[in-house]
Amino acid sequence: MPPPPTTPPASTDDRTAADMVLLRRMAGGDKAALGDLYDRFSRPLFATALAVLSDPAEAQDIVHDVFMVLWEKAAVFEPQRGSPFAWAVTLTRNRAIDRLRARRRRTAALENAAPDDLGYEAQPAGADEQASAGDEARAVRAAVAELPADQRRALQLAFFGGLTRQQIAEQLREPLGTIKARIRRGLLRLRDALPPRR
Amino acid sequence: MIDERQEELAALEAFDLLEGADKAQFEGEMARNPELQQRVQQLREAAARLAHAAPPADPPAALKDRILASAAHHRQAAAPEPRARILPFPVIVAWAAAACFALLAAGMTQLYFAARQRASVLEEQGQLAQIELKSLQTRFETERFVNERKLAEALKAGDLAQMKIAALTSMLGNSPAAMAVAVWNPAEQEGVLAVDKLPEPAANKDYELWMIPPGAKPVAAGLVKVSPLGHGQVLFHAEKPVHAVAKFAVTLERKGGVSVPAGSMVLLSQ
Numbered sequence: 479m480p481p482p483p484t485t486p487p488a489s490t491d492d493r494t495a496a497d498m499v500l501l502r503r504m505a506g507g508d509k510a511a512l513g514d515l516y517d518r519f520s521r522p523l524f525a526t527a528l529a530v531l532s533d534p535a536e537a538q539d540i541v542h543d544v545f546m547v548l549w550e551k552a553a554v555f556e557p558q559r560g561s562p563f564a565w566a567v568t569l570t571r572n573r574a575i576d577r578l579r580a581r582r583r584r585t586a587a588l589e590n591a592a593p594d595d596l597g598y599e600a601q602p603a604g605a606d607e608q609a610s611a612g613d614e615a616r617a618v619r620a621a622v623a624e625l626p627a628d629q630r631r632a633l634q635l636a637f638f639g640g641l642t643r644q645q646i647a648e649q650l651r652e653p654l655g656t657i658k659a660r661i662r663r664g665l666l667r668l669r670d671a672l673p674p675r676r
Numbered sequence: 677m678i679d680e681r682q683e684e685l686a687a688l689e690a691f692d693l694l695e696g697a698d699k700a701q702f703e704g705e706m707a708r709n710p711e712l713q714q715r716v717q718q719l720r721e722a723a724a725r726l727a728h729a730a731p732p733a734d735p736p737a738a739l740k741d742r743i744l745a746s747a748a749h750h751r752q753a754a755a756p757e758p759r760a761r762i763l764p765f766p767v768i769v770a771w772a773a774a775a776c777f778a779l780l781a782a783g784m785t786q787l788y789f790a791a792r793q794r795a796s797v798l799e800e801q802g803q804l805a806q807i808e809l810k811s812l813q814t815r816f817e818t819e820r821f822v823n824e825r826k827l828a829e830a831l832k833a834g835d836l837a838q839m840k841i842a843a844l845t846s847m848l849g850n851s852p853a854a855m856a857v858a859v860w861n862p863a864e865q866e867g868v869l870a871v872d873k874l875p876e877p878a879a880n881k882d883y884e885l886w887m888i889p890p891g892a893k894p895v896a897a898g899l900v901k902v903s904p905l906g907h908g909q910v911l912f913h914a915e916k917p918v919h920a921v922a923k924f925a926v927t928l929e930r931k932g933g934v935s936v937p938a939g940s941m942v943l944l945s946q
Contacts, residue, residue, distance in 0.1 A: 509747055516740050524739075525730035538739055543878045545743045546750050550904055554753050560717055564724035571727075572692070576848055580928070580940035618728035636691040637726045643693045662680075662687040669722035 491674035493518075493614070497562040505553035512549055519563065520545075522615070523570045529638045530574035540577065544569045575640040621671040629664030636661055678715055686712060690719035692852075699852055746879075753904045838863060840921045842945035844871075854906070856943050858924040860887065865917060869924075871900060871908045874942070877928055883942060884933045887914050888923040899933050900926055 497518065503511035523544060527537035547569055548562075555562065622630055635646045643661075647654040678686070685702045688694050694702055706713050844856040853873040860867035869885055877883055883902065886894035896915045902908040915935075926943040 505752070507752065509744055512747055513740065513744055516743060520735050520739070521732070522727035522730065524735035525733040526727040528733045529730040534733075534736075537733075538736060539878070541735055541739060542743055542746065546746055546879070547876070549747045549752065550750050551753050554905070560720055561724075564721050567724035567727045568720070572848075576940065614725075615728040615732070618725050622726070622729045633723075633726065634729075636693060637723060638730065642695065643688060646693075658684050658688060661691065661693075662684040665687045665690060665719050665722055666683070668726075669718060672722060672725055 493674075494561040494563065498557055501548070501552045501555050501562050504549055505555075512545065515548065515562075516545060519566050523566060526567060526570050526638070527574045530571065530578055530640055536577060537574070540570055540573050543573060571637070578640045617673050621668055624671060625664055625667060629660050629667065632657055632660040633664045633668065678709075678712055682709075682712055683715065686716045687719055689716050690723045695852070751904075840867075842921075842924050844924055844926065844943035844945045847941045847944050854943060856924075856926065858885075858945065860918070860921050860924075862919050862921075865913060867897070867912050869900060869908075869910050869912055869926075871902060871906070871926075871943070873906045874900075874902045874908065874926075875906060876902055876904055880931050881928055881939075882931050882933055883926050884929045884937070884939075885910070885912055886925045886927065886937055887918050887921050888925060889918055889920055890922040894925065894937055896933065896935055 497515065500511045500515045500518075504515065520541060524537055524541050527540040528534060531537055531540070544566060548566060555565065559565075560568075622633070625633070631650065632646065635641055635649065636643075639646065639649075641649065643657060644654060647657040650657060652660075682705070685694065685698070685705075689699070689702060689706075706716060838861070840858075840860040840862070842858050844858060846852050846854040848854065854871070854875070855873060856869055856871040858867060858869045867887075874883070883900040885897040885900050887897050888894045895918055897912040898910065900908055900910055924943075924945040925937070925941060927937045927939045928942050929937070929939040
């Protein structure tokens, strides 16, 4: 029998709290909870894997494997180490990057995986509403669009590129110290700009 | 107080961009600094939300059904026991003892640092934390002493001088904590590999162990199965006689393994 949902920590934002309840239900074998978590996570996870790999079939495999990990390990999830969403994204991104690096055709794949700019500034407000994951996605994309272009580019390469910090510096033709500073400033700015997950 | 250098490293850690000695040094620093650990977690959360910044893409409609169907065939991990599990120390053969000792020592070191960190937070709350820290330190030292004694016994009992013992470290930037210890006994043409923190492979993949003789091609040494928590210990034999080993390696291969390595390198000895 699934364990009853328990009250999440007060400091946890609403969306994370709901995710944690679903994980607890999954730990008790509740497949409906797995379906609900899929509805909440699948789009950003699939989009992330696709952005890294540029291959829908591989991205689909990654998302499948990640949800199996979430299902199998729901009982050993440690909330003090991060949110369920961050856990799922980390699993997805790591697996996608591992697979990218495993390919022998690394150079070509990386060029495809990390386009020069994802084009937020060029999009009119709300242009992607229909296709995006909703309010959360819009809020994140707006926050990213507000970043200075050099910081935004550094974060995009760091997250989606599957590159080392040295490779990021080489790709952007900047000293390594400059890239590290951009990543720090960009990520801190993003953290401060992002609203709680609702 | 977190300075700019620490914050820079924390941001890189949030993207898994720290590697090698830099990563090890930062993790040590983080283990002693709860504020720094919290900052890394904050930045990891912010970085994870970049997933929403990927170009929008909908997964295929059939994927949900496929996942729900697969869930019926996947065994779920049980909730962890409240107390930390102490790894058993096999004493049947010398090399197995040596491998387990090395891995256990590494695990106990991590346990010790984790305990120290936990205790440092609690110290602010009073005397109780100091007692706990003392207790954990004593436990660590005691277990280390016991294991060293067992290793010494193993050294006396077996021809360990003839054996090849190697630590394998992670080649995956995204699974840096994965590690293993391999011990090969050329006289018996047998060995043991103990792995820890190695993520489970995809359902259609297997980890495969390779022995690499000096100046020769890798020799397959069998599949490496890991538990859902990343542990594994296998007795292995080479496909053909191997009298000297320069390196051990673990690769990720298609299900069932291959005779010539083709997949990505996961672990490699120095």
